[in-house]
Amino acid sequence: MEKEQVIRQLKAQLHVNGHIIGASVGSGMTARLAALGGADFLLALSAGKYW
Secondary structure (H helix, E strand, O other), X not given: OOHHHHHHHHXXXXXXXXXXXXXXXXXXXXXXXXXXXXXXXXXXXXXXXXX
């Protein structure tokens, strides 16, 4: 998906509902459930400690 297309979709969502929902996720399971729950975008991160 192109950057411009993503921006257009987020602006359209903002215009329809007045908000967009983002979720910070650290695992695939959390990402899947956030997407199923209606998140408009996901921020993938790793906050774990590696020894």
